[in-house]
Amino acid sequence: MNRLLLKWNVGLLALPLLLWIVLLIILPLSDLFISSFQEKVGVGVFEWGLGNYQAFLQEPFYWQTFIRTVLFSIIATMATLGVAFPVAYYIAKVARGRVKSMLFVLCLLPFWVSELVRNYGWMIILRESGLLNHFLMKLNLITQPIEFLYRDATVMMGLIYTSLLFMVVPLVVVLENLDESLLEASDDLGGGRLISLRRIIIPHAMPGIVSGCIMVFMLTLGNYLTATLLGGKESLWFTEHIYNQFMTRWNWELGSAMGFLLLVVSSALVWLGLRMTGQKLNKVMT
Amino acid sequence: MSQRSVKVLAGIHKLYIVFFFAYLAIPLILVALFAFNDAPYPALPWRGFTLEWFLGNKGVFQDERLMDGLKVSFSVASMVTFLCLLIGTLNAFLFERRSFPGKGILYFLMLAPLVVPGVILGVSILIFSHTLTNGIEGFLGIETEILRPGLLLVTLGQFAFITTVTTLVISARLRKFDRMQEEAAFDLGASHLHVLTTLTLPYLKPALISSGIVAFLMSFENFNTTFMLVGSDAPLTITLFDSLRQGATPVLNAVSVLLILASGVLVAISLFVQKVDYILDEHSK
Numbered sequence: 237m238n239r240l241l242l243k244w245n246v247g248l249l250a251l252p253l254l255l256w257i258v259l260l261i262i263l264p265l266s267d268l269f270i271s272s273f274q275e276k277v278g279v280g281v282f283e284w285g286l287g288n289y290q291a292f293l294q295e296p297f298y299w300q301t302f303i304r305t306v307l308f309s310i311i312a313t314m315a316t317l318g319v320a321f322p323v324a325y326y327i328a329k330v331a332r333g334r335v336k337s338m339l340f341v342l343c344l345l346p347f348w349v350s351e352l353v354r355n356y357g358w359m360i361i362l363r364e365s366g367l368l369n370h371f372l373m374k375l376n377l378i379t380q381p382i383e384f385l386y387r388d389a390t391v392m393m394g395l396i397y398t399s400l401l402f403m404v405v406p407l408v409v410v411l412e413n414l415d416e417s418l419l420e421a422s423d424d425l426g427g428g429r430l431i432s433l434r435r436i437i438i439p440h441a442m443p444g445i446v447s448g449c450i451m452v453f454m455l456t457l458g459n460y461l462t463a464t465l466l467g468g469k470e471s472l473w474f475t476e477h478i479y480n481q482f483m484t485r486w487n488w489e490l491g492s493a494m495g496f497l498l499l500v501v502s503s504a505l506v507w508l509g510l511r512m513t514g515q516k517l518n519k520v521m522t
Numbered sequence: 523m524s525q526r527s528v529k530v531l532a533g534i535h536k537l538y539i540v541f542f543f544a545y546l547a548i549p550l551i552l553v554a555l556f557a558f559n560d561a562p563y564p565a566l567p568w569r570g571f572t573l574e575w576f577l578g579n580k581g582v583f584q585d586e587r588l589m590d591g592l593k594v595s596f597s598v599a600s601m602v603t604f605l606c607l608l609i610g611t612l613n614a615f616l617f618e619r620r621s622f623p624g625k626g627i628l629y630f631l632m633l634a635p636l637v638v639p640g641v642i643l644g645v646s647i648l649i650f651s652h653t654l655t656n657g658i659e660g661f662l663g664i665e666t667e668i669l670r671p672g673l674l675l676v677t678l679g680q681f682a683f684i685t686t687v688t689t690l691v692i693s694a695r696l697r698k699f700d701r702m703q704e705e706a707a708f709d710l711g712a713s714h715l716h717v718l719t720t721l722t723l724p725y726l727k728p729a730l731i732s733s734g735i736v737a738f739l740m741s742f743e744n745f746n747t748t749f750m751l752v753g754s755d756a757p758l759t760i761t762l763f764d765s766l767r768q769g770a771t772p773v774l775n776a777v778s779v780l781l782i783l784a785s786g787v788l789v790a791i792s793l794f795v796q797k798v799d800y801i802l803d804e805h806s807k
Contacts, residue, residue, distance in 0.1 A: 249616045250628070252609045257631050260682035261638070264646035271649050319542070326539050330532075339539075341793065346546050348785040350743040352762050353778040357549025359770065360556060360564050367552065370566045397545070429531070450637070458639025460746050465766065475641045475746075482645055482750065492649065495642045506637055 265499070272493035288493035298477060298494070305474035306501055308388075309456040312395040316403045316452050317445065319396055324407030324444075325437075329414070340408065347401040355465045358394055359385065362466075391467040398462050399455060403448035410444030411437075450506050457502050474498060554782060557775035564775050575776040582776040591761035598673060598757055599741040602680045606737040607730055609681075610688030614726075617689075618696045635683040644750025647679050672753030679747040684740050688733040695729035696722075728795050735792040739785055 275287040292298050327339050346354065361367045362384035369381040384390055414437065422432045438445070463473030478498065481491030556564035560572035575581050582588055617629060635643065651669040658666050668674060699722065707717045723730075745759045752760050758777075765774055 246616070246620050246622045249612055249620065250622075253613050253616060253628065253632065256609060256682070256685060257628075257634075260647065260678060261631070261635055261643075264643075264650035265638070267650040267653055268642070268646040322535060322538055323542050326535060330535070339543075342543060343546070345786070345789065346550055348739055348789045349550060349778075349782050350759060350762075350785075351745065352743075352759055352766070353553060353781055354549055356766060356770070356774065356778060357553040359766075360552055361549065365563070365565050367566060397549075400546070454637055454639060458641050458746065460641055460749065461763070475639075478641060478645065479749070482648065488649060488652075491645060495645050498639060499642050502639055502642075503637065 268492050268495055268499075271489055272496045274489050274492075276489060282489075288490045291490055292493055292497070301472050301477055302474050302494075302497065304472075305457065308392065308395075309453055312392055312399065312456045313449050313453045315392065316396050316399045317449060320400055320403035320407060320448070324404050324411055327404075328408045328411035329416070343404050344401060351398055351461050352465075354397065355394060355462055358390075358397070358466060362390060385466060386468045386471060388467075388471050391463055391471050391473075394462040394466040395456050395459060398459070399452040402451040402455060406444040406448040406451075407441060408444075410441045414440050446509055450509050453505060453509075454502055457498065550782060553775055553778045557772055557779045559772065562772070564770050564772050575772040576779075580773065582773050582780065585773055587761055587765075588758070588773070588777055591756055591758035594673065594755050595742050595757040595759070598677055598680070599738045601677050602684060602741040603734050603737045605677075605681050606685045606688040607692075607734050609685050610692050610733065611726070611730070613685070613689040614692040614696045618693055632689060633686060635686045638683070640683070640744070640746030641750060643682060644679055644747040647675060647682065647747075648750055651675055670753065671751050673755055675751040675753075676748050676757065679751045680741045680744050683747070684737045687740065688737055691733035691736070692726060692729050695726055699725050731795045732792040735788050739788060743785075 272288055273284055273286065274282040275285045277283050292302075323343070327336060327343070331339055359366070363369075364381045364383045364385075366384070368384060369378070372378045373381065418436050418440075419432055422436055458475060459473065460475045460479070463471070464476060467473060474494070475498070478491055478494045481487045481494060485491075553564075557575055558571050558573070559568055560570040560574065561567075572578075573581075577583065613632065617625070617632075648671065651671075655666050655669045658664055703721060704717055707721055712720075742757075743759060745763065748757060749760060749763075756764075762774065762777065765771070
């Protein structure tokens with residue numbers, strides 16, 4: 237009797253979780269998958285087929301943007317790691333006491349402000365009538381204003397800016413636990429800074445590096461705001477194609493195929509990242 | 523390595539940190555600054571200090587679209603926060619207090635929403651709600667408006683991934699709870715409900731407050747998922763995005779200042795609660 241009661245109890249407690257996961261994640265994603273294999277043959281008439289994927293491959297504009305988005309996301313992830321690592325190391329191992337907690341909080345603060353506002357700040361600085369041009373002209377370095385927006389480099393800078401938090405936090409957490417006596421030992425044994433970095437610090441920080449990279453890659457790949465506001469038409473992101481298929485072209489089936497491709501690449505690289513470093517998703521996330 | 527080059531390296535590192543924080547702060551500082559410039563465009567030259575863009579006739583409080591967006595965002599975020607805290611707490615009890623077959627798989631599925639890009643989550647919920655609406659119409663002959671793009675779908679879409687965050691935060695706190703206290707209360711004859719409301723939930727309070735604040739802010743600032751599910755009532759981020767594409771005005775800077783201040787206050791509360799939480803933990807050890 238008691239065991240039966242306990243079973244009911246677990247079932248009831250699990251019910252909201254199951255409803256959430258099934259109704260809002262599994263079924264919608266399955267529907268996306270199914271829809272991507274549907275071809276419109278008439279008004280409200282559909283047939284099964286690979287037509288949407290063919291359409292995607294036959295239009296260079298689509299698959300080129302796709303490849304570009306994936307490559308850019310990988311580069312942005314690596315760059316974010318490069319920018320964030322010295323900062324995380326400083327917060328975790330160089331700064332002490334109040335300065336340490338202050339720097340950490342200062343690092344977090346900008347990311348609590350909407351991504352829209354952050355990008356707006358960059359727009360004010362970088363556009364043709366922006367502050368950067370104003371200063372460059374005042375200093376007589378240029379005579380004509382330059383449009384800094386809508387360039388790949390600008391998008392990259394914006395993506396790094398947007399992603400930093402998700403890299404700094406996991407890195408600080410792992411570096412906090414690094415035993416300093418290991419570094420001293422390496423120093424005493426004549427290992428230079430580079431050797432310490434390569435043989436001690438980086439292996440120790442690997443869980444943080446992996447979770448940071450996974451989060452950043454995913455967020456960059458799925459980014460919409462930074463890519464649209466700083467990149468615009470000159471530097472198109474794949475999510476913009478997906479949005480256009482759904483909202484302006486009303487081709488939901490092609491949009492689904494594109495969305496599914498993005499999901500596959502995103503999941504595959506997350507899986508690969510975990511696999512290469514021998515880690516588990518639930519360990520990385522918590 | 524010589525003493526000197528160690529010093530030089532440390533100096534370079536410090537300089538890098540200074541540049542890094544400048545890079546973080548400058549866009550936000552400039553957005554805020556130009557909300558107070560007495561000029562119709564957020565650009566130099568500086569034409570003097572004004573509060574016109576906040577309090578004036580064309581200021582942010584007179585802008586009906588922005589104010590409507592603010593109201594919509596506020597009600598959506600409140601609803602999402604409530605739902606995420608409720609389900610997050612139930613999930614925390616499920617994963618921390620119960621063992622059952624398939625727990626590992628369920629935990630993995632609970633984490634999954636975090637690795638689905640927001641745009642994809644949005645469009646998949648859009649398609650599914652469309653399928654449901656058509657299905658209901660086909661089988662029952664009833665036209666349902668409720669599952670069309672709009673605030674219900676926006677709320678559900680945000681709830682779909684923010685619940686993972688609240689579940690993780692509340693679970694982490696629950697894991698630290700000393701169950702001997704509950705056992706003692708049961709031994710003294712307290713009922714389950716009584717123990718829950720007077721012992722366990724108060725212990726979870728710091729986690730509930732800080733994850734509630736995180737959920738509220740995540741909902742308030744969400745764009746990707748919201749953008750795909752929005753109907754005629756647009757939350758503030760959508761309204762801001764549309765205005766921004768039409769051209770920058772100091773009113774947008776004024777809204778940004780309000781957003782920066784509001785999130786600053788909320789984050790301060792969250793940090794304060796966490797600190798109290800930390801101190802209490804240290805004392806109870």
